[in-house]
Amino acid sequence: MKKIQIKNIDESLYYEKLENGMEVYMVPKTTSTETFASFTTKYGGIHNEFKNSDKKKFIKVPTGIAHFLEHKMFEQEDGRDPFSFFAESGTYCNAFTNYYNTSYLFSGNTELENNLNYLLDFVQKPYFTDENVEKEKGIIEQEIKMYDDKADRIIYEKLLYNIFINHPMKYSIAGRVEDIRKITKEDLYTCYNTFYNPNNMFLVLTGNFNPEDIINIIKENQNKKEFEKKEIPILKDYIEPNKVAKKHDQQKMNIDTPYLSFGIKIPLKNIKNMDHKKRNLYFATCFYYLFGETSEFNERITNEKLLDSSLDIEMIDTKDHKIVILVCKSKKYDELLFNIDKHLKDINVDEDFLERRKKVFKSSLIYIYENISDINRNILDNIITYGKCDCDIYDIVDSLNKEELDKMILKLDLSNTSTFIIKPIKIKE
């Protein structure tokens, strides 16, 4: 087991890769009374076409299946569901599915050994029947319909649908109702057997424990089980053009103030050599400089009443593109869009701003290391996005400099954009 000091934070990360390929990351924090554990497979909402290394043909499964599978993992052969198991020790338990991963988690302050064993056991023991798969369809349909009424969710999903042409991020993680209806227990087993192999999974524990004890519990648990030796599944590679699928689109909903989203699809081709994490810090710097709450632009559009809420900035990574999304409420969305578009040409980050940004990056890391669920999520996200957990983020932040940033800015192609507007049914006078 490796112990790595996290620079400037006063905490350490413990890491070990088990014989079966599963990776374990641990940050003990004895000031906490609780422990937070997450068990993740690198399988999410976008992985709908894949094959095992020994097969020729790609398998295509319905959209929404990773999320459906997550729901069904809570069905166990002995009829006892994980929620009631964890409830007995007052332990919180949940799961979530993202584009790139599915994670199962618990947090609690007692019975750590039992809970950890149970987490490993229930996720490593699927039980799908025709009957329990059918039953879930009505529930997930209601979940999708619940999201369909949420403008603050639709505004992202519809924009991504219009940004991508071939990439599966075009579709929502929950999938389409018509696809959900087609899912069978065989589909679920296919996906499970492909992606829930230990060599495609990792555990993150943060909180009050001794890493040596924990690694022994995990090893003992895994050694009792047999897993088919498998290569990492091969995911279909999508050739995604730089242009967007649709430049402008809109819909009506039962809302009061219009929602606007503006997405930029930035090709990474010219800047792929740069360290991924560093590149993302530069991207954040650029777009907070342009549109963040400390920007003059943000102040101006607020004063001119073009903006009726905060202006949120979101960023998504794909293999070939960086997607930057601006979302807000605005009654004067046309005028605002005109201003955003014009302002994009104006990235000229000054030294003071960059230095302040570095302070912000470092401070936010310390805030994260205050709370065991935030630490856990941070490690999980880092592994999914960067394939590793950086313990030298301070050094990366320190190395950011204006010269390198300016060079990167020159290479950015910001010409591929898409907008989505949600209008109220009744426009006020």
Add this chain to the structure above:
Amino acid sequence: MDCEKINMGAYNLHFIKTEKFKTISVSVNFRRPVKRQEITARKFLFSLLCDSTKKINSKRLMEIQQEELYLLNLGYKLQIFGNYINSSIDVKILNDKFSEPGITEKSLQFLFDIIFNPNIENDAFNEKNFNIIKNRIETTINSIKDNTDIYSLIKVLEEMDHENPSSFHTWGYIEDLNKITKENLYNYYLNVLNSDIIDIFIVGDIDTNMIKQFFQTNFRINTIKKQKKKLWINYNEYRKRIKKKIVEEDLLQQSKISVALKLINISDFERRYVFPIYAQILGGSAYSRLFQSVREKHSLAYNISAATKAPSSIMLITSGIQKENFEKTLRLIRKELKNITKSISDKELENAKSDILTNIQTITDNPTDIINYYFGREVLNSDEIKDKIKKFKKVTKEDIIKFGNKVKTDTVVLLCGRDKNEKDTD
């Protein structure tokens, strides 16, 4: 973890000194009896105070200053409990050890400027900032309907009794917003400083003497106030026939059923200890009765839950369903309300207690929970952690069953789409 309470005359300072955290959290709380017509002004005021000060006169400059102070977190909160409304200004900063020497003092000065040195010109708030916040609040109020979960709960409480403080909410009211001027809001500000009861909580590795002195010099309030009005709302009668109301909106994919229930003649012990366990068993988790029946057995919903509003003696049940399943879902809810008055298993009781006890035992892991706990001790007269644990453990199945008979369904609202949905014609 101990709390040192210092009576500063016009306000209380509560110090919770601990080395557990890398941060220092400060929460300045103002409270008074709630009046519906004041809520919007109150929201406006606290939003405006956090938006700019005399020295730092725009939101942009405030944000820059917060970043300079190592990403100081600033926020305000409004909360109605029973007959009272509490507003807090909350600040979280990095301990000097993780930033630089002197940051705590500078951050406190920033907080005091927010409270005592607002952006005032000629006995009125600065017009430009006033108008920005007015527009934001107007958008927020008008957008309540965008969130059907919140909207349906507001509706059911208003249908139950729109004059009762338990139906008041902190989003604000458009009719009151239009009456607020930059002049009368300034008067309200002075009134809050002079009339509200103030409690300040500080959690972190702090130099208590330094901070106490700092407050003595800089926190300039000297009017002494006492809590007069009764905190809890109680009911001793209930509607014999349930009130049902259908609220139709355009273009909704999913309907929301919301049920408001009154707790009749409950004791203090029941409010604090029996009610949370009862609600947990009924609809507090994925293994609760409502979840198991409405979602797992009948696949009618993705989620269903029961929430407690203990100071108001109210429970709320809510779920997202298909419109045609309204009566069926309501029947299932009522069936579970009845069943819980007949029998409860040992396991249900123990699981619910375990959940609640874990939450209590882990309070000390999080500065916000610590502040909420000591706020409860001060304002709601809550028990100490060890007594809470003892009393929760004492609750029996019979207590839950007896309590279940005091829970009376009052009003049901179905928020749903119109039968003929308009199509997008654009």
